[in-house]
Amino acid sequence: MRKKLNKKLCMDDIYEICILTHGNNRKKAHLYQLTVDEDERISTNALWVFTHFDMQNNEWLYAKHDDLIDRVLVEKNETKRRLMLQLLLRQPFEEESLRSDFIDFCIAKITACSQPYAIRCYCMKLAYEQMKYYPELLEELRMALDMLEQEVLSPGMLSAKRQIMKKIKRSLGKFGK
Secondary structure, X not given: OHHHHOOOOOHXXXXXXXXXXXXXXHHHHHHHHXXXXXXXXXXXXXXXXXXXXXXXXXXXXXXXXXXXXXXXXHXXXXXXXXXXXXXHHOOOOOHHHOOHHHHHHHHHHHOOOOOOHHHHHHHHHHHHHHHOOOHHHHHHHHHHHHXXXXXXXXXXHHHHHHHHHHHHHHHHHHOOO
């Protein structure tokens, strides 16, 4: 698998690895270990393959939830950070296991103009998924999104912002706010 990941991947390669690991936890664990390989191409490609797992096989990653968060908090490579955020977005966030360090990370990235749009959009969505349990946190998220009014946003960022603002309004309505 390492050999296959050490080259430029096409979609056929990704699907082949997905099929190879389908239902095989030992092979998934091996692939996950390759996400921390010292070779950037191998680790990035391994993460990329995980983003193509179907929902059934994606559930295997739920046990890696905290590890992915720990890694995304310190990751310097923007591509790998984006891929890890994408993987986290496919996972449930439970009220009793929220992490304030990750919430803070997401809020900081939303308003950081230096960050790529994809990372900022993923952070908007992830912030909502974590903050939806608490009206005071939703208000904080709304304020962070309001701060974006001061900059010109890409169409994708505008769309993500609109979607999250709708969800915030709906959620606050449920709380009676």
